[in-house]
Amino acid sequence: MITPDLESGTKLWHLVKNHDHSDQREGDRGSKMVSEIYLTRLLATKKFVDDLFETIFSTAHRGSALPLAIKYMFDFLDEQADKHSITDPDVRHTWKSNWYYSDISRMPAISDQDMSAYLAEQSRLHANQFNSMSALHEIYSYIVKYKDEILSSLERDEQAKRQRLRSKLEQVIDTMALAS
Known part of the structure; x- marks a missing residue:
């Protein structure tokens, strides 16, 4: 990223702000490593978002213009x-x-029922293109890793409370733990 600087005209940044002084501390190196981790996640997320929009707007995927x-x-x-x-x-x-x-x-x-019906139809249409067991395993691995954060977030969200999503997710986690 390039930003204006009154003295030299521009200032160059790369993931983290370049230090104006030459003495590098150990914490600075760790900060750059964290930024690189986030960059990897950002790029992976960008790919998923790009694929989503490609699927939505591509005539090849939609089968129609x-x-x-x-x-x-x-x-x-x-x-x-x-x-x-x-x-x-x-x-x-x-x-x-x-x-x-x-x-x-x-x-x-869009109502929850309409969205559920749409997702069911999309699932039916693409059933042969998707390895659901692999996807479920990936989702479960993510949930186990961030279990506390996800459960507390579900507890705070009003719509999630109405649908009792926290208790349903806890049941899934318990069932999967017994199967492992």
């Missing part, structure tokens, strides 16, 4: 950018993002 209204709106935003001599691709991208998200926020809320 995007809704015409989305394509029309994106073309309209590009035309407006050209008309106003806006060439920065980040501005164009931001316009599209702000449009895709504002429309979604105005849509009516």
Whole structure:
């Protein structure tokens, strides 16, 4: 990341702020290692998010074209950018993002039943493309590792309380522990 600096014009940063003085302490090295761990997680998360959007918007995955209204709106935003001599691709991208998200926020809320029905249908459609046992093992490993944090978070969340998710998750953990 490059930020302006009044003296030299720019200041270069890489994951952690470069130290202005030359004496490096042991804690600084540890801080950089933590940043590198987070960078790895960030990159992995970015890949999952990219794959999600690829699945949502890709015509190859959907089996059909995007809704015409989305394509029309994106073309309209590009035309407006050209008309106003806006060439920065980040501005164009931001316009599209702000449009895709504002429309979604105005849509009516989706009920839990509708979401469950949708997920069941997607599961049925992609049953042969997904190793559910492997996925369950990965989820269980994650839950065991962060058990206390997850359970306390479920205890604090009102919707999770209404659905008794903490006790249900505790039952799953206990059942899996007995099976191991």
